[in-house]
Amino acid sequence: MNAMPFASDHSIIEPAQRPMPSPEHVASMILQGFNRHYSLFRYSAQRAKVLFESAHWHGIQQLSRERIEYYDMRVRECAALLGPVLKNTALTPSSNEQELSPEQQQFWQQVKREFAHSLAGHKQPECAETFFNSVSCRVLSRTYFNNDFLFVRPAIATEYIDSALPSYRSYYPLDTGLIPALTQMITDFGLASPFADLPSDVRLLARRAIHVLRQRLPRDPGLRIGPDCQIQVLNTLFFRNKGAYIVGRFINHTTIHPFAIALTHTPSHHIEIDALLDSADDLSTLFSFTRAYFLVDMEVPSAYVHFLQSLLPRKSAAEFYNAIGLQKQGKNLFYRDFLHHLGHSSDLFQLAPGIKGMVMTVFTLPSYPYVFKMIRDTIAKDGMDHATVKSRYLLVKKHDRAGRMADTWEYSQVALPKRRFSPALLEELRQEVPSQIEETGDLIVLRHVYIERRMLPLNIYLSRASGTALEMAVKQYGEAIRELAANNIFPGDMLYKNFGLTRLGRLVFYDYDEIQTMTEMNFRHIPPAPNEEAELASEPWYPIGPNDVFPEEFRWFLLGDRRIREAFMKYHAELLNADWWNACRDRVAQGRLENIYPYDLSKRLPHRRVANPTTVIPH
Numbered sequence: 123m124n125a126m127p128f129a130s131d132h133s134i135i136e137p138a139q140r141p142m143p144s145p146e147h148v149a150s151m152i153l154q155g156f157n158r159h160y161s162l163f164r165y166s167a168q169r170a171k172v173l174f175e176s177a178h179w180h181g182i183q184q185l186s187r188e189r190i191e192y193y194d195m196r197v198r199e200c201a202a203l204l205g206p207v208l209k210n211t212a213l214t215p216s217s218n219e220q221e222l223s224p225e226q227q228q229f230w231q232q233v234k235r236e237f238a239h240s241l242a243g244h245k246q247p248e249c250a251e252t253f254f255n256s257v258s259c260r261v262l263s264r265t266y267f268n269n270d271f272l273f274v275r276p277a278i279a280t281e282y283i284d285s286a287l288p289s290y291r292s293y294y295p296l297d298t299g300l301i302p303a304l305t306q307m308i309t310d311f312g313l314a315s316p317f318a319d320l321p322s323d324v325r326l327l328a329r330r331a332i333h334v335l336r337q338r339l340p341r342d343p344g345l346r347i348g349p350d351c352q353i354q355v356l357n358t359l360f361f362r363n364k365g366a367y368i369v370g371r372f373i374n375h376t377t378i379h380p381f382a383i384a385l386t387h388t389p390s391h392h393i394e395i396d397a398l399l400d401s402a403d404d405l406s407t408l409f410s411f412t413r414a415y416f417l418v419d420m421e422v423p424s425a426y427v428h429f430l431q432s433l434l435p436r437k438s439a440a441e442f443y444n445a446i447g448l449q450k451q452g453k454n455l456f457y458r459d460f461l462h463h464l465g466h467s468s469d470l471f472q473l474a475p476g477i478k479g480m481v482m483t484v485f486t487l488p489s490y491p492y493v494f495k496m497i498r499d500t501i502a503k504d505g506m507d508h509a510t511v512k513s514r515y516l517l518v519k520k521h522d523r524a525g526r527m528a529d530t531w532e533y534s535q536v537a538l539p540k541r542r543f544s545p546a547l548l549e550e551l552r553q554e555v556p557s558q559i560e561e562t563g564d565l566i567v568l569r570h571v572y573i574e575r576r577m578l579p580l581n582i583y584l585s586r587a588s589g590t591a592l593e594m595a596v597k598q599y600g601e602a603i604r605e606l607a608a609n610n611i612f613p614g615d616m617l618y619k620n621f622g623l624t625r626l627g628r629l630v631f632y633d634y635d636e637i638q639t640m641t642e643m644n645f646r647h648i649p650p651a652p653n654e655e656a657e658l659a660s661e662p663w664y665p666i667g668p669n670d671v672f673p674e675e676f677r678w679f680l681l682g683d684r685r686i687r688e689a690f691m692k693y694h695a696e697l698l699n700a701d702w703w704n705a706c707r708d709r710v711a712q713g714r715l716e717n718i719y720p721y722d723l724s725k726r727l728p729h730r731r732v733a734n735p736t737t738v739i740p741h
């Protein structure tokens with residue numbers, strides 16, 4: 123009773139310092155946080171299978187979008203749970219402390235050690251380490267970024283961790299025959315909805331596989347098939363949009379032949395085999411940075427990544443972690459690779475070739491295939507500010523990029539050696555992004571930067587190309603715009619400098635600050651001029667709303683070059699017509715999802731090309 127008079131005065135009833143929690147306790151709280159994250163991550167992939175079976179495409183898209191947030195949500199949640207445990211314990215630095223005290227250092231080193239110990243036998247140790255880093259960075263200040271407190275390098279090897287079930291299954295066509303082996307392989311995925319006609323699909327698939335292998339296996343009949351001949355496929359399906367993919371390798375005489383089998387739905391909602399992707403380039407396109415992340419249920423993600431790397435050795439582990447939805451792991455690995463590359467190269471960062479942006483300062487390291495984009499301090503575009511640019515980049519991250527928009531990694535506080543910056547670039551950064559850089563001794567810290575794959579800007583390509591190459595690039599340019607539009611993206615600024623060509627010659631859009639959704643746009647015809655003076659005046663004679671677009675105007679700023687105009691009008695004249703855009707917008711507004719196949723239509727099984735007349739947009 124006599125405590126009552128003091129009840130409102132917490133400084134009197136709470137001890138100044140609480141007993142310290144044990145390092146084991148803190149480590150186990152972080153691991154619990156990660157385990158919860160990974161269970162939810164796996165659950166979303168399990169849900170994707172059910173959604174695919176029931177052809178619930180909007181559900182799959184929504185799930186993919188929501189899943190992107192899971193990681194940050196769980197990190198915040200875990201840090202919030204740790205808050206009260208660490209509060210008043212002298213274990214977190216106060217905001218004005220620059221260094222951790224020796225006691226604090228010892229404690230956090232022990233937490234890291236305990237965490238590493240608890241990962242023995244864990245199935246996703248590399249992702250758990252990354253989660254540990256994210257949580258610790260929230261709790262500690264960023265100045266403590268070093269290997270004593272964080273997993274700057276991995277502590278646990280991920281080779282040969284295998285799940286209770288092995289991560290891939292093997293089939294032996296020499297023992298059973300090809301058709302039974304393929305049938306078994308497909309039925310082993312246990313899809314709950316029926317195939318339209320599995321035996322006939324498998325026959326077509328086998329025929330196509332034999333046709334491909336005839337060209338690829340050794341010519342000498344005595345050496346054609348080796349005793350190691352087998353088909354290996356990852357245990358679970360890869361889901362994205364309206365497709366599910368079996369990913370595997372055919373092994374013969376130790377040579378790996380990568381493949382993927384695309385499963386889709388018939389209009390009557392039965393499952394069917396749509397295509398056999400039989401080359402490394404096909405798989406590279408499937409796993410491209412221009413597409414949404416796959417939903418795939420993996421107990422041991424590192425085993426999946428090792429398998430995928432055997433199929434496409436040119437792609438880094440970082441890219442695969444990204445593609446399978448573990449983008450924080452991808453981001454972490456990318457940064458490690460990048461620092462490693464910096465330590466093994468000597469060239470200089472310099473401004474990216476092409477036309478400078480009004481919103482972004484873009485630079486690159488020639489020996490490394492990425493560009494670095496920083497938002498300018500002063501943006502010479504009406505109504506554009508840092509928050510809007512960031513929200514547009516986030517929109518793209520969450521949107522289905524449909525093979526036409528590049529994914530980006532967003533980093534803060536990137537410290538790089540100043541001597542690796544060309545004088546011209548240093549000058550540019552000091553002038554254009556002074557609030558975004560910090561120069562300390564021999565380092566330059568980039569406070570905020572987007573990193574994205576480097577491409578060849580289309581304006582540069584068009585200035586070099588002629589004849590068929592130019593025509594094909596312009597054809598693809600229009601296709602890219604159509605596909606973006608069908609996918610509810612109005613690019614805003616469609617100048618050629620905002621598109622780039624990938625290594626495989628695919629055209630991708632990368633300037634996001636003016637994108638909007640199709641559904642918020644008004645596409646209008648230019649009304650007839652009331653008189654000649656109006657037509658000649660510098661101001662338009664008709665009112666223009668904020669989201670009004672006049673497709674006829676594209677001709678003026680896109681089609682000045684005769685060669686480009688001719689090619690454009692041959693393939694895409696309707697893109698200059700507001701009616702085309704309105705029809706497209708209405709389809710999107712009705713929730714119609716077009717079939718955008720992440721592969722060349724020639725890879726579809728023969729009967730599909732005739733039998734499935736739905737709108738088809740090739741890869």
Ligand SMILES: Nc1ncnc2c1ncn2[C@@H]1O[C@H](COP(=O)(O)OP(=O)(O)OP(=O)(O)O)[C@@H](O)[C@H]1O
Nearest residue numbers: 475476477479480481482484575576577579619633
């Ligand atoms: N991924 C990339 N690969 C190669 N070059 C690139 C890439 N991204 C940007 N660039 C180069 O940097 C320039 C500016 O990039 P970006 O279009 O993103 O900037 P911006 O400021 O948003 O442009 P804008 O003024 O059109 O709004 C491009 O025109 C191109 O030359």
